[in-house]
Amino acid sequence: MLIRRNPLVMLICIELMLNAVNLTLVAFSRQLNNREGQLFALMTMTVAAAEAVVGLAILVDIFRVRDLEDVDDLSELKG
Amino acid sequence: MGPATIVFWLASAVALAGGLGVVLFKEPIRNVLSLVLVMLSLAVLFLLLSAQFVFAVQVIVYAGAVMVLFLFVITLLGPVREQGTVRLPWQIFISAVVIAAFAGFLVAMLRGVSYRTPDAADPIFGSVQSIGVGLFTDYLFPFELTSILLLVAAVGC
């Protein structure tokens, strides 16, 4: 995410990170033998799904409005 | 080395390879497919961790729905290659330093950790019943919050 400039790929990277978190959550839940880890993994998935949907919707809208080459083009909001 | 161990090493290897693919491929569609690979191998790992329900949800929600959405958007938008001027020349170097620091931190943290084999899971562990009871009793409030979040996402788009 630090070096990729395609906004779509950045979203994908976020999903990857969330997955990594899920893996640790489930692994610790097994290690400690309690179910909370799995429950929170499920919640993470829910949040990730919502985040992906919203992010993609925003992305599609941006692409509709303008021809975007990379995420650095989106810097109008700078101070 | 039992079959479970073989499966574990295989799935971990595939997951790592997929992760690298996500970061390194240049075409977005390859990134997405690598991520699907990661997710599926993670699902296998979940199964090994006797988290059966999480496994099913991982496959259905992530691999089945979210990633299809990504694929859909990619096909909708067409190939977007990274090109154009580089505006942050120092970004890569600084990133490398930060990542190295983080990796060092991880190594430092994990050095002293001792591992143990977890207790045998009871048959109910990770099943739909156990998850359901947890969600609807102790964690009802976060559950409702996430459902509201989903509703907002569904209505807002």
Next chain:
Amino acid sequence: MIRLDTPDPFGIYSNPVGHWFVVVIAMLLLAFVLITATAYVVFFERIALGWMQRRPGPNRVGPGGFLQLAADGVKGLFKEGFAPVGVDRVLFVVAPGIAVASVLLGWAVIPVGIWGSITYWISDLNIGILLVLAVSSMNVYAIMLGGWASNNKYSLLGGMRAAAQLISYEMAMGLSLVPVFLIVGSLRLQDIVGFTVHWGPYSGPIPLLLLAPVSFLIYLVAAVAETNRAPFDLPEAEQELIGGFLTEYSGFRFFMFYLAEYLGVLTQSTLIALLFFGGWYLPLIPGAIALFIKVVLLVFIFIWLRGTLPRLRYDMLMRLGWKALLPLGIANVLVTSILVVLLS
């Protein structure tokens, strides 16, 4: 796992190597049976469509055209695997493989039944049905990647249609099964098949169709949409998209897609038979034959639909999924849960 309830005479089963040997043999056997059966689903369809449309159907190769499928298979295998210019080679080749694999994987948890003393299934997960749903939803990757990799506008459109269609119907499909889970109280397919009631003098298994008729209807529609069959065959849509994602495929790869589609029909028929028709229970008839009869009848329903209904327009398809089936499914879940709570 395969479980043999009879004693283990040669000690094969208790030996780890022998155990795996048996498992592999059984898996291969299952794959062989499935692929052969699929071939005869295709044959059955051609015959049935022939009857419905007042034409002979296959009748040249073999007695009554019985070997037509073998001939087709041989022909497909030996044709040149042609790929157009500019395709993404890797994805183009991988896509048909995903199609077949996604359908075959589902059989890991489908219990085919209790035949005499042998209880046969591969894996006895307590989330059984969810696995089938999960794996069969992988099918969309095959279609989307096939459409994307073909470097053809029609194929791409077909792939995108498939994605949208899948997401629309996946929801209704999952929701339609929730009442079944509520009634049975388990997600294991074995428990669902073996669900018994005690109504007055009657005590025994009951087809869940009687308890959850709305679920059955929704599931049937969603299953047809999930297998991309008429009237929901928009990803292919020969008349508008000249074959959709299949346009550029030929030879063995086309054959794989073809196999996947009919294997999907077989899978869904078996699932419906297990979920809603009591699986291998039928009075007076041995389990295997009972299941066989039910599956054949359900396969016939699939064929019948194809022979009868015209293809839906795309917006109608979407409206049906989101505005009819989904609310109906939610209402069904609500009503059923209220009834389950009230009657228990």
Next chain:
Amino acid sequence: MQALALAILLFPAAGGIFLGVFNWRGSRLLTAMVGPGVIWAAFVCVLILLGNNVDQDFTYWTWIRAGSFEVPFDILIDHLSLFMCLVITGVGGLIVTYAVGYMEHETDGSYARFFCYMDVFVLAMLILVLAGNTVFLIVGWAGVGLSSYLLIGFYYWRRSAVIAARKAFVMNVIGDIGMILGAFVLFVSYHQVVYLKLFPALPHTPDATTELAAFLLLVGGIAKSAQLPLHTWLPDAMEGPTPVSALIHAATMVTAGVYLVARFHPLYDATIYAHAAVAIIGAVTALFAASIALVQTDIKRVLAYSTMSQIGYMFLAVGIGAYSAGLFHLLSHAFFKALLFMAAGNVIHALHDDQDMRHYGGLWHDMRRSSVTFLAGSLSLAGIIPFVGFFSKENVLGEAFSRGDGLGYAVWFIGFVTAVLTGFYTGRMWWFAFWRPASEERPVAGHLHEAPLVMLVPVAVLAVLTTVGGFLQIKAIGGWALVDDFLKPVLGEERIRTNGLEYLATVLTLVLAALAFAAAYNFWIRGTWSPAGWRARYGWGARVLERKYYFDELYDWAFVRPLDRLAGFTDREDRSLIDTGAVDVGAYTERGAGALSLTQTGFLRSYVLVFVAGVVIAAVLVLWRASS
């Protein structure tokens, strides 16, 4: 029976929902059927319950549960609540039926809205009286306040109506707060909200807690019943349509305070000061309101002040422990005051909404039927035998007199003076508005149209009840006492008359009231005495009365002005002190932001980098702290 008890509430609720939600633009006929119909249906339910002699606390389900605080949804059916339900649904039904004719000039939407509000009002009132616990009582109490607000402000395009509605609401909310605090005190002290469990838990000797609870509940009661000093909303509430005035003033809302004291009689019996306060407030209000009524010229305002005065009698009665006498007066007042309002409504309707008595006159000739019924109501209000008002008022005063202590004689004397004043202002209203020759200022020239049948029949029914209703309880002439007997299971035995002095007092009251009624004739018809002359001689008195003892001005001076000044002061200080500070803060922030904005490159990736670097630093710090 359990379902039937609930049906009393469900009928008006269903009617309100139907009219409010579905029949908003629907058929006018349906509105006219449903609006009164549901109230009559509730009336029938009450009658059936009465016929089966039900006396039970029906608990339906647990409504609220929080720790030891548990509120059931229960309906208490006993003779007191049935009595109140009879009044509410019976008289209320007549009034709503009358409104079918009175509101005929409204547009369809307003028509349905009106009946929707009316049904909701009756529903809230029924909840109030049927409630089996204090929490549920508060629900009904607040519901009555809300629906009266809606009804007073029914003509929401009239500024004065909106102001009056707001005033009523604010006054009622003051009462509600007292009421809620009272319920809190009771719960905190006795850990009960259900009446039937609460009352046995109360102590029999007075203590500070019960006094406090009783006083707080009384605050609610006087606000709702328009007693001193929270009375100012009632005359203004005349801005609502006349059936609303009839409903609020006669049958229901204002009697809630009386019901409250009667319902909580075990509490009041256990107190000394709070109980006496009830009687004193009632007596003083009675005199106070009657004196203001002497000079009012708006017919509905005269009736409004007379209502306050009569409610004062009821408070007087329950304050001295004569609960069933108070409730009998409540019943009687429901009859004759609803009658007066509706007969007056006929007149107002015929005169195109003119309410000024100075523009009336000649009604005896033009509207004979309405006039006859109004006369019955007036005589009853003045306390002339044999109308119901005589028996009930005599009952109250008799109980006060026979109490035989200082408080009893004091309130009796005030009540006696009030009775004479009542006779006079009633006579003034009657002679001046109805008997006198037609005024030149009458807004409708020529012959007046008598009201339609749907308005006359309820009036006639009430006129009959007013005439013969007194025979329910003829203690004044030594006869039976049906109301006392009926309410005995709840309220206990009433005192028996002991000496002949009481009968003498009764006769004195009757004679003087009748003379006062007749004296009014001399003022306004024969002109033996001239009102103008008296006004010239006692101008200051008339002014005080016309300004209603300057209560509105007092409140204005005591509460509104200081608050206004405080608001003006804070406004000025806000501008000079805080605004300047805010502007300065803003300026500094702007400058600082200008400097900081250099870090806002707009590049998402650099933000991510900073974020990740921060995480790494934080993690390293945590690890370092943990290891050292």
